[in-house]
Amino acid sequence: VIDTDLKEMFAAAVAQPDVDRIDTGAVLRGGRRRQRLRTAATVGSVAAVLVLAGSLVVNGTREPETFTRPAPPAATASATPEPQIATSPSDIVGRWEAVELDGRPVVAGEGLVEQRPILYFATLNGSDTSWSGAGVCNAFVGTFSISTEGDFRAQGQPGTFRACRQPDTYPGNPAAVLAARKAVIRGTGMAATLTLLDAQGNALATYKRFDWTTDSTVPHAGPGDGTPSDAYLRSYVGMLAADAADRAEADGWKPQVRNPGDAVDLAFQEGRLRLFTDGTGVVREARPDGLGPDPNAATSDVITAKPDEVVDVDGTGLRLRVTADGFCEESAPGADVPLGPCRTAGDPNDPKNEGTSHGAWGKVQVLTGWAPDGTVSVVASTQDGTSAVGTLVRVKGGSWLAFFVVLPWTPGAVVDASNPPTSDIQSLTFTTADGQTKRPIG
Amino acid sequence: LRAKADREDGRVRKQGEADFLGWVSTSRDGLRKTAYLLCGDWFLADDLVQDTLTRLYGAWGRIAGSGDPGPYARKVLVNLYLDHRRRPMRREVPLAELPDAAVEQTNGVDGDRDRLMAGLARVPSGQRAVLVLRYWEDLSIEQTAQALGTTPSNVRSQASRGLDALRAALDPDPMTTAEESL
Numbered sequence: 001v002i003d004t005d006l007k008e009m010f011a012a013a014v015a016q017p018d019v020d021r022i023d024t025g026a027v028l029r030g031g032r033r034r035q036r037l038r039t040a041a042t043v044g045s046v047a048a049v050l051v052l053a054g055s056l057v058v059n060g061t062r063e064p065e066t067f068t069r070p071a072p073p074a075a076t077a078s079a080t081p082e083p084q085i086a087t088s089p090s091d092i093v094g095r096w097e098a099v100e101l102d103g104r105p106v107v108a109g110e111g112l113v114e115q116r117p118i119l120y121f122a123t124l125n126g127s128d129t130s131w132s133g134a135g136v137c138n139a140f141v142g143t144f145s146i147s148t149e150g151d152f153r154a155q156g157q158p159g160t161f162r163a164c165r166q167p168d169t170y171p172g173n174p175a176a177v178l179a180a181r182k183a184v185i186r187g188t189g190m191a192a193t194l195t196l197l198d199a200q201g202n203a204l205a206t207y208k209r210f211d212w213t214t215d216s217t218v219p220h221a222g223p224g225d226g227t228p229s230d231a232y233l234r235s236y237v238g239m240l241a242a243d244a245a246d247r248a249e250a251d252g253w254k255p256q257v258r259n260p261g262d263a264v265d266l267a268f269q270e271g272r273l274r275l276f277t278d279g280t281g282v283v284r285e286a287r288p289d290g291l292g293p294d295p296n297a298a299t300s301d302v303i304t305a306k307p308d309e310v311v312d313v314d315g316t317g318l319r320l321r322v323t324a325d326g327f328c329e330e331s332a333p334g335a336d337v338p339l340g341p342c343r344t345a346g347d348p349n350d351p352k353n354e355g356t357s358h359g360a361w362g363k364v365q366v367l368t369g370w371a372p373d374g375t376v377s378v379v380a381s382t383q384d385g386t387s388a389v390g391t392l393v394r395v396k397g398g399s400w401l402a403f404f405v406v407l408p409w410t411p412g413a414v415v416d417a418s419n420p421p422t423s424d425i426q427s428l429t430f431t432t433a434d435g436q437t438k439r440p441i442g
Numbered sequence: 443l444r445a446k447a448d449r450e451d452g453r454v455r456k457q458g459e460a461d462f463l464g465w466v467s468t469s470r471d472g473l474r475k476t477a478y479l480l481c482g483d484w485f486l487a488d489d490l491v492q493d494t495l496t497r498l499y500g501a502w503g504r505i506a507g508s509g510d511p512g513p514y515a516r517k518v519l520v521n522l523y524l525d526h527r528r529r530p531m532r533r534e535v536p537l538a539e540l541p542d543a544a545v546e547q548t549n550g551v552d553g554d555r556d557r558l559m560a561g562l563a564r565v566p567s568g569q570r571a572v573l574v575l576r577y578w579e580d581l582s583i584e585q586t587a588q589a590l591g592t593t594p595s596n597v598r599s600q601a602s603r604g605l606d607a608l609r610a611a612l613d614p615d616p617m618t619t620a621e622e623s624l
Contacts, residue, residue: 006608010578013555014475018484022470022492028459031499 083195085150086183089129092121092146096194096207102172117173119194119207131156133174140174152183152196176205462502465511466495473519479574480523480567482559490526494519516579517589520571527567561611569604576601 086092098106098117106117119133121144131154132141142156154177180196187193194207473494477487498505498515505511562570568590575586576597586601587594 006573006577006605007580009554009558010479010574013558014478015555017471017474017478018488020470020474021485021488022474022495024463024466024495027466027492027495027499028462030496031462031502034497034500035503 081187081191083184083186086146086152086185087148087150089121089144089146091185092183092194095120095210097210098173098205098207099193100203100206101176102205118210119173119177119205131177133177140177142177144177146183150182152180154178154180172205180204458502458506461506462499465506469512469515470495473515476516476574476579477519477523479562479578480520480571481526482563486526490519490522493522513585513589516575517591520575520589521591524567524571557612561608564611565604565607569600569607572597572600573604573608 084091096119098119100106101117117134119131121129121131129144130141131144133156134140140156142154144152144154146152156174156178176196179198181199182197182201184195184197185192186195190209192209196204196206198204470491473491474484474487477490477494478484481487481490494515497518498511501514502511505514562573565573571590572586575581575589576583581589583594583597583601587597590597592600
């Protein structure tokens with residue numbers, strides 16, 4: 001056999017090929033499968049290399065280990081807590097501080113009012129729920145629900161229209177709540193984190209428990225420091241009651257909190273720091289003397305008035321005529337504004353409509369600034385802590401209308417969104433903080 | 443934008459598939475014949491070629507972009523054949539005598555083909571691959587070495603031994619043949 005012979009023999013051997021049985025379709029299907037596997041393998045390899053490189057970088061900064069060092073126990077090898085899908089509103093109740101929004105980390109100090117995007121979740125009697133989330137300056141408020149299967153739904157609307165010196169830094173804070181379909185909790189207590197996921201499971205926002213102990217922007221005030229600032233009072237809002245109690249006690253107050261799982265509201269009245277839990281409707285007080293609830297604490301630091309006495313609320317121009325069982329709105333002097341309906345204990349819009357057990361509305365406090373376009377937000381509070389936030393907007397004809405929604409930390413407040421309780425303030429007259437502009441209502 | 447990107451990906455994929463099928467239509471016969479010479483069985487040859495084409499299509503974007511896919515396909519085919527031969531279940535069973543067909547006294551083309559294939563069956567698979575690539579595919583020593591992933595010197599050695607083995611298989615008693623010719 002020589003080379004040329006072999007060539008001819010090969011040619012003769014294959015001169016009459018058998019029937020072609022190659023399945024081209026199977027070739028294409030198999031080829032595509034291999035392409036997908038190759039792509040997946042490439043991605044996996046890159047990820048593995050990155051992880052390896054990362055571990056080398058981290059390990060490079062550590063003290064070199066010896067072979068005699070015992071391996072860490074399995075329990076400490078995994079430091080990240082297992083994620084738990086929230087299946088009850090109580091799982092997420094509290095005050096949260098955003099650490100990542102819109103795919104970017106939150107930088108403390110950005111923004112003007114709250115300085116950071118905060119999110120509140122609160123419950124009332126374990127069923128009525130509310131939330132509030134600010135894009136730093138302005139806030140959304142609304143209600144939310146979590147099914148036992150973990151489906152999260154939230155509804156909301158703008159709660160404030162504050163005049164900000166700059167646009168809201170984090171509009172994604174309230175937007176994340178409205179778009180969220182799952183709420184995932186990792187860890188417990190103050191170490192817990194909350195992640196809101198959309199319908200596709202993508203992270204919309206991640207929060208950590210608001211920790212007042214490390215928040216240098218929140219002033220601390222004890223019983224001997226005089227009236228606490230609004231910033232100090234607001235810093236309690238949405239905290240878990242147990243945490244709020246710890247904080248109040250650290251500041252020198254002596255709170256009595258019996259519902260540590262509830263969110264709280266807090267006010268300073270007559271030298272007392274009042275801590276309101278929303279689980280039972282029972283007011284718990286934190287008083288310097290530690291005596292607990294004071295059922296006679298019926299006046300506020302904002303308004304103290306006798307029946308039929310007309311008072312000016314904190315120089316805002318809002319004038320109230322306090323009655324025996326409620327209050328009525330008075331026009332400001334010189335303003336042609338009709339007298340509005342009076343607020344009484346039997347008001348159906350009063351969420352704590354409990355007859356005589358409910359005292360008169362004793363205070364109306366304007367908490368927010370005035371916008372250049374005339375919009376303003378007000379917070380109306382009862383002496384027992386019931387409160388609602390209203391937004392005044394100009395409507396056709398130049399009149400003003402207030403839309404009230406519930407503050408998330410309001411104990412017992414209920415507002416029917418289809419029938420907002422605007423009547424009680426439609427005759428209010430506001431004067432801007434600088435006293436130059438009057439805003440008639442109604 | 444995503445829909446547009448998907449459409450573009452689909453268009454590229456369709457174009458690649460058309461190119462691949464075009465190459466297959468002109469190359470499959472040659473691959474089948476090479477595979478048959480390697481393994482000696484048309485069924486197994488088709489299996490090897492189908493597997494080869496599957497792997498080729500899986501890497502078509504990379505292979506087609508780098509030039510002629512032929513050498514790559516040939517290398518895959520030979521490797522598949524050698525892998526097949528290494529599998530214990532497919533390993534040759536030594537026989538004391540050649541099958542009946544090999545000793546059958548046939549004349550003409552069929553007889554030569556059968557005799558060749560029977561002889562190739564007795565050549566070790568590595569040497570057989572060298573013979574097919576060198577004398578059927580007309581590859582150079584270097585090209586054959588590249589296809590087999592070995593050195594040119596090893597190819598020369600394997601080719602020499604393969605030819606000797608084939609000669610011995612085709613003519614088991616050369617002395618007798620020589621005496622008869624005298």
